[in-house]
Amino acid sequence: MTRTMLAERFYADERKITLEELPIPTPGPGQVRIKVAYCGICHSDLSLIDGNFPARIPVVTQGHEVSGHIDALGPGVTGWSEGDAVIPSAGRACLACRNCRRGNFADCLNLQLMAFDFDGGWAEYLVVNATGLTRVPDGVPMDQAAILADAVSTPFGAVVRTAKVHLGNAVGVWGLGGVGTHIAQLSKLAGAVPIIAVDINDAALERATRLGADFAFRADDPDLLAKIEQATGGRMIDVAFDAVGISATTAQAMKTLDVNGKLVSVGLSGQEMNIGTFNEVGLRRKQVMGHLGYKVQDIAMLAELVAYKRLDLSESISAVVPLREVERGIKMLESREGNPIRILVQP
Secondary structure, three states, X not given: OOOEEEEEEEEOOOOEEEEEEEEOOOOOOOEEEEEEEEEEEOHHHHHHHHOOOOOOOOEEOOOOOEEEEEEEEOOOOOOOOOOOEEEOOOEEOOOOOHHHHOOOHHHOOOOEEEOOOEOOOOEOEEXXXXXXXXXXXXXXXXXXXXXXXXHHHHHHHHHHHHOOOOOOOOEEEEOOOHHHHXXXXXXXXXXXXXXXXXXXXXXXXHHHHHHOOOEEEEOOOOOHHHHHHHHOOOOOEEEEEEOOOOHHHHXXXXXXXXXXXEEEEOOOOOOOOOOOOHHHHHHOOOEEEEOOOOOHHHHHHHHHHHHOXXXXXXXXXXXXXXXXXXXXXXXXXXXXXXXXXEEEEEO
């Protein structure tokens, strides 16, 4: 008799989700099967459901922030054993584009994304390539391990790789939800000072100051620019992160930049960017940079930071819902119930 598992399924044509019993997948060559411990609910998952993110395949199991234990090894897999606690990478190189042919798999031009191009972790089991797995160190809780594979690693990539934040940088963060809160925490680890949080949610601002921001200002404060100038001693912002991704936040963040300042866009939307005049950008040598994703090795670095208690993610797990109640978790994130950083699904 075929063994089955419970899994969420998203149907693109009708934009609906269901819970179904599916055959437990068998790992192929170079693959492992993971028994899922936790899987995050991300805004990009919601964007697929509401149509803001175009569907890649007709039917898919969602969820791309996974932690779990290896349940079975496919042919040819070495270096891993059943029972190992792991975090799979959410990306899979196509192995066919010009970058992959040159060995630059991290910059694959046709990167396949878990939960968009192949089945993800809102299920009891999933199959992934063994290449790209990260071992979960002792002392790292499995719920916190799950969110390393996007909710924390994408901010890490934005702070360390794209913005290259360093000691003494004045950093501003617009939008202190899950991504923005982790950007503030990681900017503090990178040595930024001061760190200024900007949002319209007072609870999010209070949390940001508790987790690393030096100042917290409301985005609708008419004296915002003057307050940022005072907070930075007149030098303004070296690196501004827009974790919202709308015209209003981009425009506001650009106005706060110092000469040679950088605006790093991490939030995504279909709106047009508003970055000011050519004179303002050119004469002050302002830079605008987009950021998406992370490198696989970033997950391992973050796991070590958690293990050594340099990075505290204990407040990042806002709620955990059973897989059978995944729709409730989606609605909690949509309505921002409890001002969540991350809501997890537990099969």
